[in-house]
Amino acid sequence: MGSCCGPREPAPSLISPFVTAAAAPVPVKKAILICNPVGGNGKGKRLANEIVLPMLEFAGVEVTVLWTEYSGHAEEIGRTAELAGVDALVAMGGDGTLSEVVTGYLQRAKQPACPLGFVPSGTGNTVLHEVLGEPTVGACETGVRAAVAAIIGGRTRRVDAQRLEMTSVDGTSQKTRYSINTVAAGFAAEVNEIAEGRRFLGPMRYSISVKTEALKVPWRAPCPAMLTVDGAPPIRMEDVFIFACHLNKYTGTEHRLCPQAQLDDGLLDLVYTNTPLRSILTVATLDELVKGGGRHVSHPAVSYQQVRTVHFAPDVPSPLMVDGDHLGMTPLTVSVAPAAYALFTPEDPLPT
Secondary structure (H helix, E strand, O other): OOHHHOOOOOOOOOOOOOOOOOOOOOOOOEEEEEEOOOHHHHHHHHHHHHHHHHHHHHOOOEEEEEEOOOOOHHHHHHHHOOOOOOOEEEEEEOHHHHHHHHHHHHOOOOOOOOOEEEEEOOOOOHHHHHHHOOOOOOOOHHHHHHHHHHHHHOOEEEEEEEEEEEEOOOOOOEEEEEEOOEEEEEHHHHHHHHHHOOHHHHHHHHHHHHHHHHOOHHHOOOOOEEEEEOOOOOEEEOOOOEEEEEOOOEEOOOEEOOOOOOOOOOOEEEEEEOOOOOOHHHHHHHHHHHHOOOHHHHOOOEEEEEEOEEEEEEOOOOEEEEOOEEEEEEEEEEEEEEEEEEEEOOOOOOOO
């Protein structure tokens, strides 16, 4: 890593993605598969037809396939699909598609007794990497097969969601949405927006974009903000470089931003910079520490807490990245929705 990073702190220990044990298996006989056919640069439809549907049908599962046709369609299906008699509502896509389905599902007036299943067919598939304890980058077949096997296995855990209250992208209205992974502002949101224009680079677009945007740090506009955590008195911060609230450990494919996060612990993992950052070297150091297993949590410029509510209000409205997509603007209020839904999981996944 080089001498720029200073003394080498040990990486935080690997911990299970879950606190609770999986429930006893329940047979899955009927499922709805919501699939983004263009996920993973077009691999979604092929993987659904060549792997997912044959595996489910071989296991005796009757499957109805609903292909998404536009942005927000997965959320609409999650909110309106008829689930009477359905044993599994399965979302296949990247983190954004899964996030849409969960948002629609949790907006139902009456919560159905139907577990959710996730199948990775996006580029990074951050959440599934932790749920399965298997490689998922680039919609790899190993991850797809592991996800379907977990659904067929019929074991579930109740996992958390983040309830987000924020301003719409155009700034005209308030909106409520649920998140399965992360909501971020500052540098992370800026990098994600740049990376979206570099999809041709595949999963490496995140790491490459961090490096190119870090070169602009000395000239970056400051982001003064107020931060309120768990109802305590607000904290004034003169320049927020990183702000992220997580349910799981990773953002992107390499960045273990919240190493103590677990998907069902009833907590939000909050990480933010507590001092202005204007040095390219410092930003490069932090990036290497994050990718070094989460060693950034020992850096004096970083604050890391496990909380239940967060209110983040920059002086100037700032873009918010929600599960990989630019979906809103600050001010932002985040609250944990503990045990929000049942998710099909392996019995004992390896920690990532």
